[in-house]
Amino acid sequence: MLIGALFAMVSCRKDPLPPSPEDPEVFAACVIPGTPATLDIATFNVEGFPKNGHISVVALSSLLKAMDVDVIALQEVASEADFNRMITLMPGWTGEFYDIDNDQWNLAYIFKKSETEVVANSDQLLFTDDARAFPRPPFEIFIRHKPLNLEVCLINLHLKCCGGEDNEKRRREASVKLKDYLDQSRYDDHVVVLGDFNDEITGTSSSENPFLNFIQDPEDYTFADMEIARGSALWWSYPDYPSHIDHILLTGGLVPLVDTTLVIKASPCYPEYNTNLSDHRPVVVRLRR
Structure with a gap:
């Protein structure tokens, strides 16, 4: 009888259900949300969004609402329709989608309406005739952050992926051309270039660091996430x-306005993160006057 009772208990036991992405608190313990007094800007490669259909739409909307930042630059948005469906799940936010006619490689922005406003007629694509250096033309847009009364130029970037000498050379060409553009056309503007650069920034030679030209001009440019890049791999954006x-x-x-920079490590709160969301993690910078 005792054996039978134990068998019944074991056979009826169920594994706990994974956390539902529809639960608004599912990501709460894994994020540091934005604040009304700061300009909070994030970049996130969402890996062919929606990676796993509608559940990815719901999961991403829940994560972004929990992050509660003012601006999110997204890379690899495969479906404009699903992007728009996600925006409907995010009251108080609006989106700008840019279709580059390249399957899953589209770029997009999401803005928190209470904190930001898009400067009219300020959006444009850059380097549209240079597919070698920029296979996905960067998406530029100007916004004004209302609490800080600060106008910022955003450039959403997704450079050529992968290793190999030619791919490294293409990223290096992109870095040179991007810096020339910023030096000549955006010198008087506050600019944030953010996205998937597809390379690391800690190398000390141009052969191993395509972005050394920016690092060698510290008066004009700073990678806000350099300390993360130099730190523990546990907090890197591509785990x-x-x-x-x-x-x-x-x-x-x-640069003087930087309060903090962080990587959002949400998988401990949501075990299906890699299946339903992305193989990347969001990177966030917080600016404060």
């Missing part, structure tokens, strides 16, 4: 490799 390849580059006038 599967692991490497830190998602970056936020600031022009000099914004």
Whole structure:
């Protein structure tokens, strides 16, 4: 009888259900949300969104609402329709989608309406005739952050992926051309270049660091996430490799405003993170006057 009772108890026991992404608190313990007094900007490669259909739409909307930042730059948005569905699940936010006609490689922005406003007619694509250096033309847009009364130029970037000499050369060409553009056309603006740079920023030679031209001009440019890049791999933005390849580059006038930079590590709160969301993690910078 005792054996039978034990068998019944074991056979009826169920594994706990995974946390539902529809629960608004599912990510609460894994994020540091934005604040009304700061300009909080994030970049996130969402890996062919929606990676796993509608559940990815719900999960991403829940994560972004929990992060509660003012601006999110997204890379690899495969479906404009699902992007728009996600925005409907995020009251108080609005979106800007840019279709580059390249399957899953589209770029997009999400803005918190109470904190930001898009400057009219300020959006444009850059380097549209240079597919070698920029296979996905960068998406530029100007916003004004209402609490700080600060106008910022955002450039959403997704550079050529992968290793190999030619791919490294293409990223190096992109870095040179991007810096020339910023030096000549955006010198008087506050600029945030953010996205999937597809390379690390800690190398000390141009052969191993395509972005050394920015690092060698510290008066005008700073990678806000450099301390993360130099730190523990546990907090890097691309954990599967692991490497830190998602970056936020600031022009000099914004550097004194940096309060903190962080990577959102949400998988402990949501075990299906890699299945339903992405193989990347969001990177966030917080600016404060």
